[in-house]
Amino acid sequence: MAQDSPFIVDADWLEKRLGEPGLTIIDASWYLPAQKRDARAEYDAAHIPGARFLDQDAVSDPDSKLPHTLASPQHFAQYVGSMGVSADDTIVVYDGPGLFSAPRAWWMFRVMGVFQVYILNGGFDRWKAEGRPVTSEPTKIAPSVFYADFDAGRVVSLDEMRRIVDSHESQIADARSAGRFAGTDPEPRPGVRSGHMPGAHNVPITSLAENGELLPKDRLRKVIEDAGIDLSKPVVTSCGSGITAAAITLALETLGHTDNRLYDGSWTEWGGLGDTPVVTGKE
Incomplete structure (x- = not known):
């Protein structure tokens, strides 16, 4: 399923490329308040090796009264740059269930001018269920300069x-x-x-x-x-x-x-x- 989408990559593809230069993996998990799940705590406990955590609240417009308003290109660039993300990277985003909050991160990167961004098929839940590598080790991050090309x-x-x-x-x-x-x-x-x-x-x-x-x-x-x-x-x-x-x-x-x-x-x-x-x- 979904292999005919040009925006989806499967777990085999990603696992073979773990650690490759220029590949950035992002955990973009987010949950509704009623779900009572802490996406950041879950990331700290277990994530795909090398993955960075993208906080859907922190990456949003800090001056908006609404939740998850798309930030200015400057704020977005500063935030993802602090994560060590470059606009030249190949980016794979994932969430827990597979197709809930990851598409938002995929969309934000595309709106900011990055098109080599993909979503992990099946999400982290399937990745774990299939016995693929996970870690609780913090990912070492070297901040980078991210250049946004915003499509308003x-x-x-x-x-x-x-x-x-x-x-x-x-x-x-x-x-x-x-x-x-x-x-x-x-x-x-x-x-x-x-x-x-x-x-x-x-x-x-x-x-x-x-x-x-x-x-x-x-x-x-x-x-x-x-x-x-x-x-x-x-x-x-x-x-x-x-x-x-x-x-x-x-x-x-x-x-x-x-x-x-x-x-x-x-x-x-x-x-x-x-x-x-x-x-x-x-x-």
Whole structure:
């Protein structure tokens, strides 16, 4: 599965290359508060040899009131440079379950001009289950200079999102669960309304993967088209806070759909405001 995605590498490929110069491995694990898991502590206890930890909170905009807002190119470059990451590296990102928060890191690097970035098939959970090398030893890091080449056109602002909802100029694909999308389940963040943007289509992140692997192209296409998305037209992806929306971006790009952007504020921003339209129900 997922071997037909140009953005996925398998564990055999990575294990054979452990320790190679120019290969950077990044643990980009992040979990919802309700999951009560500490991604950093789990990394410290066990990680792929040579992996560095990318804190999804620390790499975000420190001045934003919203969670996980994409940082300025300067902040991003400073943060990943302190991790010893160079824009010339081949980067492999992973998370615990395989396709949850790793796509966000993949997307951020691409928005910042790095395209030789890939996601580990099956994630760290499968890596461990297969008995592959793990360590608790801290990775030795030599800080480097990271040069960001920011593509602002791949990121949607609140003002743009308001216009898109009114004009229907782009389709909206929401990665949240069906219950949160429909408004039958509460949002995990206080003060955020339940429901979705008018005209949005629900593409839950769980529908895009199986056992931590991105679905093959034929099944991906069916899932996305069954959700009402026309792959010949522009798409804006969204989710709760901008993390899992990137999994839809990954799926779209895998299918050759490049006319897509990500609404970075996502539902935390939209649902947290009092003047944005919100609807409930499956559609």
